[in-house]
Amino acid sequence: MKILVCIKQVPDMESRFKPDSAGGWYSDTDLAFRMNEYDEYAVEQAVQLKEQLGGEPEVVVLSVGPDRVVEALKKALAMGCDRAVQVQDPAAHLKDPWQIASAIAGYAKGENFDLIFTGLQSQDRGSAQVGVTLAEILGFSSVTTIVGFEYADGTATVRRELEGGLKARVQLKTPALVTCQLGLNVPRYPTLPNIMKAKKKEILTLPMADLLHEEARSATVSFYPPPKRSGGIVLEGDVALQVDQLLDILRDKTTVLR
Structure with a gap:
């Protein structure tokens, strides 16, 4: 059995973002990066599945991006993955979800994976498209936003989150792909012995040009911060006067919206 995990390295969300010189994405200067x-x-x-099955499955972790994504791959190796693949691309941020999924599929097609795990979405772009697009290209069944996972005899049974706090129970025959959501589990912290073991594990580097032969289908036109909010309005006077003032303000805003 072979398992593929697709990860992305993203900036720490507490960072101060600013547009790059081209204005199409954020500048990575002075940003701290971490696994999505x-x-x-x-x-x-x-x-966890590898441990459940007695260590028999091989778990491969893959990331697309510049050389710095190796740090995220090393963390995944220290968490228990067996080997890593970096699809090397300094301009990965300019690729759309279709291209990223196509590049991953270019590698995965020759590896005969039984299960693929991805995150629900990346915290920087947030498209939630790469996982399901990858499943479509490979012809895998897929389920998104899973918060529960069980596996036995070639069948994955998952629980997925729906609107209104509801959950659905879905069964998939392998090969299959699932996207993972908050609440599925509690990720482990790599221990020092496992960090040391990870240094000896293989990290294969593949150029993006060897895997991608697709043109972009969408492009990020601009990247900019939201407009600053104006200050609030303080209403003064007795309650009746404040109510009249508030109604006048709401009428004016309603007129503008129309």
Whole structure:
């Protein structure tokens, strides 16, 4: 059995973002990077499955991006993945979800994976498209936003989150792909012995040009902060006067919206 986990390295969400010189994405100057939070749930679930099956499955972790993504791959290896693949691309941020999924599929098609775990979405772009697009390209069945996972005899049974706090129970025959959501598990912290073991594990580097032969289908036109909010309005006077003032303000805003 072979398992693939797709991860992305993203900036720490507490960072101060600013547009790059081209204005199409954020500048990575002075940013701290980490593994995408949703992808940590994917790594943890893959490693838990490996442990459940007695260590028999091989767990491969893959990331697309510049050389710095190796740090995220090393963390996944320290969490329990067996080997890593970096699809090397300094301009990965300029690729749309279709291209990223196509590049991953270019690698995965020759590996005969039984299960693929991805995060629900990346915290920087937030498209939630790469996982399901990858499943479509590979011809895998897929379920998104899973918060529960069980596996036995070639069948995955998952619980997925729906609107209104409801959950659905879905069964998938392998090969299958699932996208992982908050609440699925609690990702482990890599221990020092496992960090040391991870240094000896293989990290294969593949150029993006060897895997991608697709043109972009969408492009990010601009990247900019939201407009600053204006200050609030303080109403003064007795309650009746304040009510009249408030009604006048709401009428004016309603007129503008129309």
